[in-house]
Amino acid sequence: MLAASCLLSQDQFLCSICLDVFTSPVTIPCGHNFCKSCITADWRINRKCKCPCCKRLFDLIPELHVNIFIAEMAAQFKQAAVKDVSEIAKPGEVSCDFCTGVRLKALKSCLVCQASYCEIHLQRHQKVSGLLRHKLVVPLDNLEDRICSKHGELKELYCKTDQICLCHFCSETDHESHDVVPLMEASKGKKAELGKMKVEIHEMVQERKLKIQELRQSEKLSREAADRQIADGLQIFTALTQFVETGMSELTEQITQKQKTTAEQAEDFITELTQEISELVNRNVEVEQLSCSEDHLRLLQSLSPLKASLPTKNWTDISLRQPSYEGTVARALAQLKESLSQRVEELLKAELKRVQQYAVDVTLDPDTAHPKLILSDDGKQVNHSNVVRNLPDNPERFSFCVVVLANQSFSTGRSYYEVEVKGKTKWDLGVISVSANRKGQVISCPEAGYWTLQLRNGNEYVALADPDVLLSVKSQPQRVGVFVDYEEGLVSFYNVDSADIIFSFTGCFFTENLCPFFSPCFNDGGGNSAPLRISVVHET
Structure with a gap:
């Protein structure tokens, strides 16, 4: 066939x-x-x-x-x-608009019909008289975009002035005075732009791939840190639970032992009474027999011994001694509290030791210091003086508040430093955003870019959180540790001596570098003359 x-x-x-x-x-x-x-x-x-x-x-x-x-x-x-594979349209080639199934390569495109035809479907344009007048061109895709809607001609020119494609009729009418060039010439410059764009796109792709790796690594580190914290927390609370269970067990044992002693005493009394009752019943039988006897000699001889054999113990004043349970629970709680306090103190010291591993070297920046502040040569100490130094009023310097910042700033990760506050009755410590206001009266709150803690009147500790939070501090710190976790949005203040957390700003959203903030406050005629001193971090 x-x-x-x-x-x-x-x-x-x-x-x-x-x-x-x-x-x-x-x-x-x-x-x-x-x-x-x-x-x-x-x-x-x-x-x-x-x-x-x-x-x-x-x-x-x-x-x-x-x-x-x-x-x-x-x-x-x-x-x-x-x-014939050569006749089949390949990707990128113009295919016939009328082929069904396998689409063949187009031989010509018709500007009037705005369609492309393979050799077979082109025959009507070569035989039908009405179609012979149609203008056929080399195969083109997207004919509707290539043909001028006004003149029906191919757009073969480019207007640099209006940055649009034109046909010859458009260039001779509406764009006569414009800078018009052939499409090929205009595309050369655009191809150069495409080359640059290709490089830029490649760089953007690489940057985003690196960012994906960075995010995955960060998520991995976060997951590992979370797992460690969960394990540590489980260990801590398991130990605390064991403390409570041990205390409950000891309390139960103590109360149970008292109750057992009382129960044994009651049982001894009951046994003794039961025995005396049995003896009395026997004596009663003998009394009944003697009462009915006609033997007078036997009655007289037996009466005295019978009386002598009766129990002589007086049970009237004997009672069961009730054990005292009052204070047992209180004493157990006091003992548990002491044990828990020791354990919690150990855990707090462990937590402080954990953050101390992020210690950074911090020095004071003289360009930010208020003119009444005196800085040590090593940049580790600052105190207040009544003398105003003649210093340039640069944008970084505080003009009203007696404040100085550190040379260092934090923009990622975790950072920790300690400040000695011994002998002071007033101070302010914390971190601020680099763009926070430094001129005139400063409003110290997170909304203004300030995350700070202050001491006033020697024993009033306040977190400036808007509204301010008055803090209850168990022991007055001699050294204050400041811990910043940038990604976590956390600023915590530690009493280094007791390892207690004084206060934490949580859920913060940092967008700028954070600078350590120090204010020794006014010296108050010598009452607050002790300096603030950045101390070396020694692990607790």
């Missing part, structure tokens, strides 16, 4: 209406063949049953049946056509 089909021309299997290889071919009574859909549509449009080839009219619409033989031959021709 295939060999025979090769002797036939493909034109013999083309529908004269659609000029394509038959699809569901039918034979009408005159003997001509057409696609079933083509002839049916032709008769419907013309409202006559006439053969498009021989013009024969039919009175009635013939019953149409698919010609199986011609359909098989047409299918073989279609398969033979697509076997």
Whole structure:
């Protein structure tokens, strides 16, 4: 069959209406063949049953049946056509808009029809007189965008003035005085821009890949830190639970032992009383017998011994001693509290030791110091003086508040430093944003970029949190530790001597570098003359 089909021309299997290889071919009574859909549509449009080839009219619409033989031959021709791989449109090539199934390469594009045609579907434009006047060009995709909607011509020029594509008619009318160049010339410059853009895109992709790695690493570190904290917390609270369970067990044992002693005493009394009752019952029987006896000698001889054998113990004043449970629970709680306090103190010291590993070297920045502040040569100490030094009023310097910042700042990770406050009745410590206001009266609160703690009147500790928080401090710190976790949004203040947390700012959102903040406050005529001193961190 295939060999025979090769002797036939493909034109013999083309529908004269659609000029394509038959699809569901039918034979009408005159003997001509057409696609079933083509002839049916032709008769419907013309409202006559006439053969498009021989013009024969039919009175009635013939019953149409698919010609199986011609359909098989047409299918073989279609398969033979697509076997030539070179005719099949590849990615990036313009394909025929009218091919169904496998799409062939377009041979021409029609500017009037705004469609592209392969060799087979182009035949109508080469045979039909009305289509011969259409303008055919090399195959182009996206024809609607390439054709000028005003003049119907290809856009082959580029207006640099308005940065749009034009046809020749547009360049001679609306853009006559503009800088117009051919598309090829304009695209050369754009290709250079595309080259730069390609490099930029590649760099952006690489940056984002690196950021993904960074985020994954950060998430991994966060997960590991969380696992460690959970394990530490579990260990801590397991130990505390054991303390409580041990205390409860000892309390229960103590109360139970008292109750057991009381129960044993009661049982001894009951046993003794039961025995005396038994003896009395026996004596009563003897008394009854003597009472009924007529033997006077026996009665007189037995009475005295009978009286002597009666129990002599006086039970009137004997009672069960009730144990005292008052204070047992209180004493147990006091002992538990002492044990827990010791354990909590150990845990707090362990926590402080953990943050102390993030210790950083901090020195004072003289360019930020208020003119009444005196800094040591090593930048580790500051105190207040009544003398105003003649210093330049640079933007970094505090002009009203007696404050100095550190040379260092924090923008990531965790940082810790300690300040000696011994002998002072007033001070302010903490961190501030680098852009926080330093001129005039300063409002110290997180909204203004200040996360600070202050001491007033020797024993009043206040966290400036807006509203301020008055703190209860168990013991007055001689050294204050400041811990910053930038990503966690945490600023904590520690009493280094007792390892207690004085206060923590939590849930903060930092967007700028944070600078350590120091204010020794006014010396108050010598009452607050002790300096603030940045001390060396020694692990607790």
